[in-house]
Amino acid sequence: MSEADESVGADDHLPEDVEAVRAALVEWYEADHREFPWRRTDDPYEIHVSEVMSQQTQLSRVVTAWEAFLERWPTTADLAAADRADVVGFWSDHSLGYNNRAKYLHEAAGQIESEYGGEFPREPDELAELMGVGPYTANAVASFAFDNGDAVVDTNVKRVLYRAFDVPDDDATFERVAADLMPEGESRVWNNAIMELGGVACEKTPECDGESCPWREWCHAYETGDFTAPDVPTQPAFEGSRRQFRGRIVRTLGEHDELPLDVLGPRIRVDYAPDGEYGREWLRGLLSDLADDGLVRVEERDDETVARLQ
Structure with missing residues:
Protein backbone atom coordinates (compact mmCIF):
# COMPACT_ATOMS: atom_id res chain seq x y z
CA MET A 1 0.00 0.00 0.00
CA SER A 2 1.35 3.42 -0.93
CA GLU A 3 1.69 6.33 1.52
CA ALA A 4 -1.29 7.96 -0.18
CA ASP A 5 -3.44 4.85 0.36
CA GLU A 6 -2.36 4.59 4.00
CA SER A 7 -3.44 8.21 4.46
CA VAL A 8 -6.82 7.48 2.92
CA GLY A 9 -7.36 4.36 4.98
CA ALA A 10 -6.70 6.36 8.11
CA ASP A 11 -9.85 8.45 7.59
CA ASP A 12 -12.52 7.17 9.97
CA HIS A 13 -15.27 7.90 7.45
CA LEU A 14 -13.96 5.78 4.58
CA PRO A 15 -14.08 2.00 4.15
CA GLU A 16 -10.83 0.05 4.25
CA ASP A 17 -11.01 -1.03 0.60
CA VAL A 18 -10.83 2.48 -0.84
CA GLU A 19 -9.40 1.26 -4.14
CA ALA A 20 -12.50 -0.89 -4.68
CA VAL A 21 -14.72 2.10 -3.87
CA ARG A 22 -12.85 4.24 -6.38
CA ALA A 23 -12.87 1.64 -9.11
CA ALA A 24 -16.59 0.94 -8.69
CA LEU A 25 -17.53 4.60 -9.14
CA VAL A 26 -15.31 5.21 -12.16
CA GLU A 27 -16.49 2.02 -13.86
CA TRP A 28 -20.13 2.99 -13.24
CA TYR A 29 -19.58 6.47 -14.66
CA GLU A 30 -17.65 5.35 -17.72
CA ALA A 31 -20.23 2.67 -18.54
CA ASP A 32 -23.13 5.16 -18.73
CA HIS A 33 -23.59 8.82 -17.85
CA ARG A 34 -25.52 11.87 -18.96
CA GLU A 35 -24.10 13.35 -22.14
CA PHE A 36 -23.44 17.07 -21.77
CA PRO A 37 -21.40 18.73 -24.54
CA TRP A 38 -18.94 20.32 -22.11
CA ARG A 39 -17.98 16.81 -20.96
CA ARG A 40 -16.64 16.17 -24.46
CA THR A 41 -14.15 19.04 -24.44
CA ASP A 42 -11.06 20.02 -22.51
CA ASP A 147 -7.02 17.30 -15.02
CA ASN A 148 -5.24 19.43 -12.46
CA GLY A 149 -7.78 20.16 -9.75
CA ASP A 150 -8.69 19.16 -6.24
CA ALA A 151 -11.78 17.24 -5.22
CA VAL A 152 -14.94 19.18 -6.05
CA VAL A 153 -17.33 19.57 -3.12
CA ASP A 154 -20.75 20.79 -4.18
CA THR A 155 -24.25 20.05 -2.88
CA ASN A 156 -24.41 16.73 -4.71
CA VAL A 157 -21.03 15.58 -3.40
CA LYS A 158 -21.93 16.51 0.17
CA ARG A 159 -25.15 14.52 -0.08
CA VAL A 160 -23.28 11.46 -1.38
CA LEU A 161 -20.58 11.57 1.30
CA TYR A 162 -23.10 12.21 4.06
CA ARG A 163 -25.19 9.21 3.09
CA ALA A 164 -22.57 6.77 1.87
CA PHE A 165 -19.91 7.20 4.53
CA ASP A 166 -21.83 8.87 7.37
CA VAL A 167 -19.73 12.03 7.06
CA PRO A 168 -21.00 14.71 9.46
CA ASP A 169 -22.53 17.90 8.07
CA ASP A 170 -19.36 19.93 8.41
CA ASP A 171 -17.69 21.72 5.50
CA ALA A 172 -14.12 21.05 6.68
CA THR A 173 -14.84 17.34 7.07
CA PHE A 174 -16.51 17.14 3.68
CA GLU A 175 -13.45 18.79 2.12
CA ARG A 176 -11.05 16.41 3.85
CA VAL A 177 -12.95 13.22 3.06
CA ALA A 178 -13.50 14.25 -0.57
CA ALA A 179 -9.78 14.99 -0.95
CA ASP A 180 -8.77 11.67 0.64
CA LEU A 181 -11.18 9.75 -1.58
CA MET A 182 -10.16 11.24 -4.95
CA PRO A 183 -7.41 9.31 -6.79
CA GLU A 184 -4.35 11.49 -7.23
CA GLY A 185 -4.06 13.09 -10.65
CA GLU A 186 -7.52 11.98 -11.82
CA SER A 187 -9.64 15.01 -11.01
CA ARG A 188 -11.35 15.12 -14.43
CA VAL A 189 -12.99 11.69 -14.36
CA TRP A 190 -13.38 11.54 -10.59
CA ASN A 191 -15.15 14.86 -10.10
CA ASN A 192 -17.43 14.17 -13.05
CA ALA A 193 -18.22 10.72 -11.66
CA ILE A 194 -19.03 11.69 -8.09
CA MET A 195 -21.16 14.65 -9.18
CA GLU A 196 -22.98 12.33 -11.60
CA LEU A 197 -23.64 9.93 -8.73
CA GLY A 198 -25.21 12.72 -6.72
CA GLY A 199 -27.11 14.00 -9.73
CA VAL A 200 -28.82 10.78 -10.84
CA ALA A 201 -28.61 8.07 -8.16
CA CYS A 202 -28.26 9.94 -4.89
CA GLU A 203 -30.66 12.83 -5.40
CA LYS A 204 -32.86 14.12 -2.59
CA THR A 205 -35.06 11.10 -3.35
CA PRO A 206 -32.47 8.38 -3.97
CA GLU A 207 -32.59 5.90 -6.85
CA CYS A 208 -30.09 3.41 -5.44
CA ASP A 209 -31.32 0.31 -7.24
CA GLY A 210 -32.89 2.01 -10.24
CA GLU A 211 -29.58 3.68 -11.15
CA SER A 212 -27.44 0.73 -10.00
CA CYS A 213 -25.54 2.87 -7.51
CA PRO A 214 -21.98 1.49 -7.42
CA TRP A 215 -21.58 2.23 -3.70
CA ARG A 216 -24.52 0.28 -2.34
CA GLU A 217 -22.36 -2.35 -0.64
CA TRP A 218 -20.49 0.31 1.33
CA CYS A 219 -23.31 2.82 1.81
CA HIS A 220 -24.40 3.59 5.36
CA ALA A 221 -27.76 4.99 4.20
CA TYR A 222 -28.50 1.96 2.03
CA GLU A 223 -27.70 -0.34 4.94
CA THR A 224 -29.76 1.55 7.53
CA GLY A 225 -32.57 2.92 5.35
CA ASP A 226 -31.88 6.43 6.68
CA PHE A 227 -31.63 8.64 3.58
CA THR A 228 -31.60 12.01 5.29
CA ALA A 229 -29.15 14.56 3.92
CA PRO A 230 -27.66 17.90 4.96
CA ASP A 231 -30.00 20.85 4.88
CA VAL A 232 -29.20 22.81 1.75
CA PRO A 233 -30.54 26.33 1.00
CA THR A 234 -33.07 26.23 -1.80
CA GLN A 235 -33.03 28.66 -4.70
CA PRO A 236 -35.68 31.36 -4.16
CA ALA A 237 -38.63 31.19 -6.55
CA PHE A 238 -37.79 33.03 -9.77
CA GLU A 239 -41.36 33.98 -10.73
CA GLY A 240 -42.15 37.40 -9.27
CA SER A 241 -38.68 37.80 -7.76
CA ARG A 242 -36.47 40.89 -7.89
CA ARG A 243 -34.10 38.79 -10.00
CA GLN A 244 -36.83 38.29 -12.60
CA PHE A 245 -37.55 42.02 -12.82
CA ARG A 246 -33.87 42.93 -12.99
CA GLY A 247 -33.65 40.60 -15.99
CA ARG A 248 -36.65 42.32 -17.59
CA ILE A 249 -35.02 45.71 -17.09
CA VAL A 250 -31.84 44.57 -18.83
CA ARG A 251 -33.78 43.07 -21.75
CA THR A 252 -35.96 46.17 -22.12
CA LEU A 253 -33.07 48.61 -21.97
CA GLY A 254 -31.23 46.44 -24.48
CA GLU A 255 -33.97 47.29 -26.97
CA HIS A 256 -33.80 51.06 -26.37
CA ASP A 257 -31.03 53.60 -26.01
CA GLU A 258 -32.55 54.85 -22.77
CA LEU A 259 -35.91 55.09 -21.02
CA PRO A 260 -37.40 57.35 -18.32
CA LEU A 261 -38.60 55.53 -15.19
CA ASP A 262 -42.29 56.00 -15.93
CA VAL A 263 -41.84 54.58 -19.43
CA LEU A 264 -39.64 51.70 -18.29
CA GLY A 265 -41.87 50.73 -15.35
CA PRO A 266 -44.99 49.60 -17.27
CA ARG A 267 -42.83 47.68 -19.72
CA ILE A 268 -41.51 45.39 -17.00
CA ARG A 269 -44.57 45.21 -14.72
CA VAL A 270 -48.20 45.61 -15.80
CA ASP A 271 -49.29 46.88 -12.38
CA TYR A 272 -46.58 49.56 -12.22
CA ALA A 273 -47.93 52.77 -10.71
CA PRO A 274 -45.51 55.70 -10.21
CA ASP A 275 -46.56 56.35 -6.61
CA GLY A 276 -47.73 52.82 -5.78
CA GLU A 277 -46.16 49.84 -4.06
CA TYR A 278 -44.56 48.87 -7.36
CA GLY A 279 -43.68 52.35 -8.51
CA ARG A 280 -40.73 54.68 -8.80
CA GLU A 281 -39.11 53.82 -5.47
CA TRP A 282 -39.40 50.10 -6.17
CA LEU A 283 -37.95 50.60 -9.65
CA ARG A 284 -35.15 52.81 -8.34
CA GLY A 285 -34.15 50.01 -5.99
CA LEU A 286 -33.85 47.53 -8.84
CA LEU A 287 -31.88 50.02 -10.93
CA SER A 288 -29.60 50.71 -7.99
CA ASP A 289 -28.78 47.00 -7.73
CA LEU A 290 -28.00 46.87 -11.44
CA ALA A 291 -25.92 50.03 -11.23
CA ASP A 292 -23.90 48.50 -8.38
CA ASP A 293 -23.21 45.54 -10.67
CA GLY A 294 -22.02 47.92 -13.40
CA LEU A 295 -24.84 46.96 -15.74
CA VAL A 296 -27.01 50.07 -15.76
CA ARG A 297 -26.45 53.83 -15.61
CA VAL A 298 -29.08 56.07 -14.01
CA GLU A 299 -29.08 59.82 -14.73
CA GLU A 300 -31.19 62.73 -13.52
CA ARG A 301 -32.24 65.11 -16.31
CA ASP A 302 -34.71 67.99 -16.16
CA ASP A 303 -36.67 66.56 -13.22
CA GLU A 304 -36.71 63.13 -14.91
CA THR A 305 -34.79 59.96 -14.10
CA VAL A 306 -33.44 58.13 -17.15
CA ALA A 307 -31.92 54.63 -17.24
CA ARG A 308 -29.69 53.01 -19.85
CA LEU A 309 -27.33 50.05 -20.10
CA GLN A 310 -23.71 50.72 -19.30
Whole structure:
Protein backbone atom coordinates (compact mmCIF):
# COMPACT_ATOMS: atom_id res chain seq x y z
CA MET A 1 0.00 0.00 0.00
CA SER A 2 1.35 3.42 -0.93
CA GLU A 3 1.69 6.33 1.52
CA ALA A 4 -1.29 7.96 -0.18
CA ASP A 5 -3.44 4.85 0.36
CA GLU A 6 -2.36 4.59 4.00
CA SER A 7 -3.44 8.21 4.46
CA VAL A 8 -6.82 7.48 2.92
CA GLY A 9 -7.36 4.36 4.98
CA ALA A 10 -6.70 6.36 8.11
CA ASP A 11 -9.85 8.45 7.59
CA ASP A 12 -12.52 7.17 9.97
CA HIS A 13 -15.27 7.90 7.45
CA LEU A 14 -13.96 5.78 4.58
CA PRO A 15 -14.08 2.00 4.15
CA GLU A 16 -10.83 0.05 4.25
CA ASP A 17 -11.01 -1.03 0.60
CA VAL A 18 -10.83 2.48 -0.84
CA GLU A 19 -9.40 1.26 -4.14
CA ALA A 20 -12.50 -0.89 -4.68
CA VAL A 21 -14.72 2.10 -3.87
CA ARG A 22 -12.85 4.24 -6.38
CA ALA A 23 -12.87 1.64 -9.11
CA ALA A 24 -16.59 0.94 -8.69
CA LEU A 25 -17.53 4.60 -9.14
CA VAL A 26 -15.31 5.21 -12.16
CA GLU A 27 -16.49 2.02 -13.86
CA TRP A 28 -20.13 2.99 -13.24
CA TYR A 29 -19.58 6.47 -14.66
CA GLU A 30 -17.65 5.35 -17.72
CA ALA A 31 -20.23 2.67 -18.54
CA ASP A 32 -23.13 5.16 -18.73
CA HIS A 33 -23.59 8.82 -17.85
CA ARG A 34 -25.52 11.87 -18.96
CA GLU A 35 -24.10 13.35 -22.14
CA PHE A 36 -23.44 17.07 -21.77
CA PRO A 37 -21.40 18.73 -24.54
CA TRP A 38 -18.94 20.32 -22.11
CA ARG A 39 -17.98 16.81 -20.96
CA ARG A 40 -16.64 16.17 -24.46
CA THR A 41 -14.15 19.04 -24.44
CA ASP A 42 -11.06 20.02 -22.51
CA ASP A 43 -11.09 23.61 -23.81
CA PRO A 44 -10.85 25.76 -20.66
CA TYR A 45 -12.88 28.61 -22.18
CA GLU A 46 -15.75 26.32 -23.11
CA ILE A 47 -15.65 24.69 -19.67
CA HIS A 48 -15.50 28.07 -17.94
CA VAL A 49 -18.61 29.19 -19.80
CA SER A 50 -20.43 25.98 -18.85
CA GLU A 51 -19.50 26.33 -15.19
CA VAL A 52 -20.70 29.93 -14.97
CA MET A 53 -23.93 29.12 -16.78
CA SER A 54 -24.58 26.06 -14.60
CA GLN A 55 -24.62 27.98 -11.33
CA GLN A 56 -28.13 27.44 -9.92
CA THR A 57 -29.51 26.77 -13.41
CA GLN A 58 -30.95 23.48 -14.65
CA LEU A 59 -28.43 21.72 -16.87
CA SER A 60 -31.09 20.89 -19.45
CA ARG A 61 -31.56 24.64 -20.03
CA VAL A 62 -27.84 25.31 -20.08
CA VAL A 63 -27.09 23.09 -23.10
CA THR A 64 -28.91 25.27 -25.64
CA ALA A 65 -27.58 28.50 -24.15
CA TRP A 66 -24.02 27.17 -24.00
CA GLU A 67 -24.04 26.10 -27.64
CA ALA A 68 -25.55 29.42 -28.78
CA PHE A 69 -23.08 31.44 -26.68
CA LEU A 70 -20.06 29.64 -28.14
CA GLU A 71 -21.40 29.93 -31.66
CA ARG A 72 -21.63 33.68 -31.17
CA TRP A 73 -18.38 34.12 -29.21
CA PRO A 74 -16.25 31.02 -29.89
CA THR A 75 -13.05 32.26 -28.21
CA THR A 76 -12.00 34.52 -25.37
CA ALA A 77 -10.78 36.99 -27.98
CA ASP A 78 -14.25 37.13 -29.52
CA LEU A 79 -15.91 37.56 -26.14
CA ALA A 80 -13.44 40.20 -24.96
CA ALA A 81 -14.09 42.21 -28.14
CA ALA A 82 -17.87 42.02 -27.74
CA ASP A 83 -20.04 44.83 -26.44
CA ARG A 84 -20.84 44.02 -22.83
CA ALA A 85 -24.46 45.04 -23.30
CA ASP A 86 -24.78 42.34 -25.97
CA VAL A 87 -23.35 39.71 -23.62
CA VAL A 88 -25.66 40.75 -20.79
CA GLY A 89 -28.60 40.85 -23.19
CA PHE A 90 -27.84 37.28 -24.30
CA TRP A 91 -27.68 36.17 -20.68
CA SER A 92 -31.01 37.73 -19.86
CA ASP A 93 -32.68 36.44 -23.02
CA HIS A 94 -31.70 32.88 -22.07
CA SER A 95 -32.92 33.29 -18.45
CA LEU A 96 -29.53 32.35 -17.01
CA GLY A 97 -30.05 34.44 -13.87
CA TYR A 98 -27.90 37.04 -12.11
CA ASN A 99 -26.73 39.15 -15.03
CA ASN A 100 -23.55 40.16 -13.24
CA ARG A 101 -22.25 36.68 -14.11
CA ALA A 102 -22.32 37.72 -17.77
CA LYS A 103 -20.41 40.87 -16.91
CA TYR A 104 -17.75 38.89 -15.02
CA LEU A 105 -17.45 36.35 -17.82
CA HIS A 106 -16.89 39.19 -20.28
CA GLU A 107 -14.29 40.82 -18.01
CA ALA A 108 -12.52 37.50 -17.39
CA ALA A 109 -12.18 37.05 -21.17
CA GLY A 110 -10.54 40.47 -21.30
CA GLN A 111 -8.11 39.41 -18.57
CA ILE A 112 -7.22 36.23 -20.43
CA GLU A 113 -6.41 38.26 -23.53
CA SER A 114 -4.61 41.16 -21.89
CA GLU A 115 -2.85 39.49 -18.96
CA TYR A 116 -2.34 35.89 -20.09
CA GLY A 117 -1.78 36.22 -23.82
CA GLY A 118 -5.01 34.43 -24.64
CA GLU A 119 -4.04 31.29 -22.65
CA PHE A 120 -5.92 30.18 -19.56
CA PRO A 121 -3.82 29.63 -16.43
CA ARG A 122 -3.76 25.98 -15.34
CA GLU A 123 -3.61 26.20 -11.55
CA PRO A 124 -6.73 26.72 -9.39
CA ASP A 125 -5.05 29.58 -7.49
CA GLU A 126 -4.29 31.41 -10.73
CA LEU A 127 -7.73 30.74 -12.19
CA ALA A 128 -9.25 32.27 -9.06
CA GLU A 129 -7.61 35.56 -10.02
CA LEU A 130 -10.02 35.88 -12.96
CA MET A 131 -12.97 38.22 -12.51
CA GLY A 132 -15.94 36.47 -10.93
CA VAL A 133 -14.14 33.14 -10.53
CA GLY A 134 -14.38 31.75 -7.01
CA PRO A 135 -12.60 28.70 -5.56
CA TYR A 136 -15.25 26.25 -6.74
CA THR A 137 -15.28 27.43 -10.37
CA ALA A 138 -11.48 27.73 -10.45
CA ASN A 139 -11.14 24.15 -9.24
CA ALA A 140 -13.77 22.90 -11.70
CA VAL A 141 -11.99 24.50 -14.68
CA ALA A 142 -8.63 23.14 -13.50
CA SER A 143 -10.17 19.68 -13.08
CA PHE A 144 -12.13 19.38 -16.30
CA ALA A 145 -9.80 21.30 -18.63
CA PHE A 146 -6.38 20.34 -17.28
CA ASP A 147 -7.02 17.30 -15.02
CA ASN A 148 -5.24 19.43 -12.46
CA GLY A 149 -7.78 20.16 -9.75
CA ASP A 150 -8.69 19.16 -6.24
CA ALA A 151 -11.78 17.24 -5.22
CA VAL A 152 -14.94 19.18 -6.05
CA VAL A 153 -17.33 19.57 -3.12
CA ASP A 154 -20.75 20.79 -4.18
CA THR A 155 -24.25 20.05 -2.88
CA ASN A 156 -24.41 16.73 -4.71
CA VAL A 157 -21.03 15.58 -3.40
CA LYS A 158 -21.93 16.51 0.17
CA ARG A 159 -25.15 14.52 -0.08
CA VAL A 160 -23.28 11.46 -1.38
CA LEU A 161 -20.58 11.57 1.30
CA TYR A 162 -23.10 12.21 4.06
CA ARG A 163 -25.19 9.21 3.09
CA ALA A 164 -22.57 6.77 1.87
CA PHE A 165 -19.91 7.20 4.53
CA ASP A 166 -21.83 8.87 7.37
CA VAL A 167 -19.73 12.03 7.06
CA PRO A 168 -21.00 14.71 9.46
CA ASP A 169 -22.53 17.90 8.07
CA ASP A 170 -19.36 19.93 8.41
CA ASP A 171 -17.69 21.72 5.50
CA ALA A 172 -14.12 21.05 6.68
CA THR A 173 -14.84 17.34 7.07
CA PHE A 174 -16.51 17.14 3.68
CA GLU A 175 -13.45 18.79 2.12
CA ARG A 176 -11.05 16.41 3.85
CA VAL A 177 -12.95 13.22 3.06
CA ALA A 178 -13.50 14.25 -0.57
CA ALA A 179 -9.78 14.99 -0.95
CA ASP A 180 -8.77 11.67 0.64
CA LEU A 181 -11.18 9.75 -1.58
CA MET A 182 -10.16 11.24 -4.95
CA PRO A 183 -7.41 9.31 -6.79
CA GLU A 184 -4.35 11.49 -7.23
CA GLY A 185 -4.06 13.09 -10.65
CA GLU A 186 -7.52 11.98 -11.82
CA SER A 187 -9.64 15.01 -11.01
CA ARG A 188 -11.35 15.12 -14.43
CA VAL A 189 -12.99 11.69 -14.36
CA TRP A 190 -13.38 11.54 -10.59
CA ASN A 191 -15.15 14.86 -10.10
CA ASN A 192 -17.43 14.17 -13.05
CA ALA A 193 -18.22 10.72 -11.66
CA ILE A 194 -19.03 11.69 -8.09
CA MET A 195 -21.16 14.65 -9.18
CA GLU A 196 -22.98 12.33 -11.60
CA LEU A 197 -23.64 9.93 -8.73
CA GLY A 198 -25.21 12.72 -6.72
CA GLY A 199 -27.11 14.00 -9.73
CA VAL A 200 -28.82 10.78 -10.84
CA ALA A 201 -28.61 8.07 -8.16
CA CYS A 202 -28.26 9.94 -4.89
CA GLU A 203 -30.66 12.83 -5.40
CA LYS A 204 -32.86 14.12 -2.59
CA THR A 205 -35.06 11.10 -3.35
CA PRO A 206 -32.47 8.38 -3.97
CA GLU A 207 -32.59 5.90 -6.85
CA CYS A 208 -30.09 3.41 -5.44
CA ASP A 209 -31.32 0.31 -7.24
CA GLY A 210 -32.89 2.01 -10.24
CA GLU A 211 -29.58 3.68 -11.15
CA SER A 212 -27.44 0.73 -10.00
CA CYS A 213 -25.54 2.87 -7.51
CA PRO A 214 -21.98 1.49 -7.42
CA TRP A 215 -21.58 2.23 -3.70
CA ARG A 216 -24.52 0.28 -2.34
CA GLU A 217 -22.36 -2.35 -0.64
CA TRP A 218 -20.49 0.31 1.33
CA CYS A 219 -23.31 2.82 1.81
CA HIS A 220 -24.40 3.59 5.36
CA ALA A 221 -27.76 4.99 4.20
CA TYR A 222 -28.50 1.96 2.03
CA GLU A 223 -27.70 -0.34 4.94
CA THR A 224 -29.76 1.55 7.53
CA GLY A 225 -32.57 2.92 5.35
CA ASP A 226 -31.88 6.43 6.68
CA PHE A 227 -31.63 8.64 3.58
CA THR A 228 -31.60 12.01 5.29
CA ALA A 229 -29.15 14.56 3.92
CA PRO A 230 -27.66 17.90 4.96
CA ASP A 231 -30.00 20.85 4.88
CA VAL A 232 -29.20 22.81 1.75
CA PRO A 233 -30.54 26.33 1.00
CA THR A 234 -33.07 26.23 -1.80
CA GLN A 235 -33.03 28.66 -4.70
CA PRO A 236 -35.68 31.36 -4.16
CA ALA A 237 -38.63 31.19 -6.55
CA PHE A 238 -37.79 33.03 -9.77
CA GLU A 239 -41.36 33.98 -10.73
CA GLY A 240 -42.15 37.40 -9.27
CA SER A 241 -38.68 37.80 -7.76
CA ARG A 242 -36.47 40.89 -7.89
CA ARG A 243 -34.10 38.79 -10.00
CA GLN A 244 -36.83 38.29 -12.60
CA PHE A 245 -37.55 42.02 -12.82
CA ARG A 246 -33.87 42.93 -12.99
CA GLY A 247 -33.65 40.60 -15.99
CA ARG A 248 -36.65 42.32 -17.59
CA ILE A 249 -35.02 45.71 -17.09
CA VAL A 250 -31.84 44.57 -18.83
CA ARG A 251 -33.78 43.07 -21.75
CA THR A 252 -35.96 46.17 -22.12
CA LEU A 253 -33.07 48.61 -21.97
CA GLY A 254 -31.23 46.44 -24.48
CA GLU A 255 -33.97 47.29 -26.97
CA HIS A 256 -33.80 51.06 -26.37
CA ASP A 257 -31.03 53.60 -26.01
CA GLU A 258 -32.55 54.85 -22.77
CA LEU A 259 -35.91 55.09 -21.02
CA PRO A 260 -37.40 57.35 -18.32
CA LEU A 261 -38.60 55.53 -15.19
CA ASP A 262 -42.29 56.00 -15.93
CA VAL A 263 -41.84 54.58 -19.43
CA LEU A 264 -39.64 51.70 -18.29
CA GLY A 265 -41.87 50.73 -15.35
CA PRO A 266 -44.99 49.60 -17.27
CA ARG A 267 -42.83 47.68 -19.72
CA ILE A 268 -41.51 45.39 -17.00
CA ARG A 269 -44.57 45.21 -14.72
CA VAL A 270 -48.20 45.61 -15.80
CA ASP A 271 -49.29 46.88 -12.38
CA TYR A 272 -46.58 49.56 -12.22
CA ALA A 273 -47.93 52.77 -10.71
CA PRO A 274 -45.51 55.70 -10.21
CA ASP A 275 -46.56 56.35 -6.61
CA GLY A 276 -47.73 52.82 -5.78
CA GLU A 277 -46.16 49.84 -4.06
CA TYR A 278 -44.56 48.87 -7.36
CA GLY A 279 -43.68 52.35 -8.51
CA ARG A 280 -40.73 54.68 -8.80
CA GLU A 281 -39.11 53.82 -5.47
CA TRP A 282 -39.40 50.10 -6.17
CA LEU A 283 -37.95 50.60 -9.65
CA ARG A 284 -35.15 52.81 -8.34
CA GLY A 285 -34.15 50.01 -5.99
CA LEU A 286 -33.85 47.53 -8.84
CA LEU A 287 -31.88 50.02 -10.93
CA SER A 288 -29.60 50.71 -7.99
CA ASP A 289 -28.78 47.00 -7.73
CA LEU A 290 -28.00 46.87 -11.44
CA ALA A 291 -25.92 50.03 -11.23
CA ASP A 292 -23.90 48.50 -8.38
CA ASP A 293 -23.21 45.54 -10.67
CA GLY A 294 -22.02 47.92 -13.40
CA LEU A 295 -24.84 46.96 -15.74
CA VAL A 296 -27.01 50.07 -15.76
CA ARG A 297 -26.45 53.83 -15.61
CA VAL A 298 -29.08 56.07 -14.01
CA GLU A 299 -29.08 59.82 -14.73
CA GLU A 300 -31.19 62.73 -13.52
CA ARG A 301 -32.24 65.11 -16.31
CA ASP A 302 -34.71 67.99 -16.16
CA ASP A 303 -36.67 66.56 -13.22
CA GLU A 304 -36.71 63.13 -14.91
CA THR A 305 -34.79 59.96 -14.10
CA VAL A 306 -33.44 58.13 -17.15
CA ALA A 307 -31.92 54.63 -17.24
CA ARG A 308 -29.69 53.01 -19.85
CA LEU A 309 -27.33 50.05 -20.10
CA GLN A 310 -23.71 50.72 -19.30
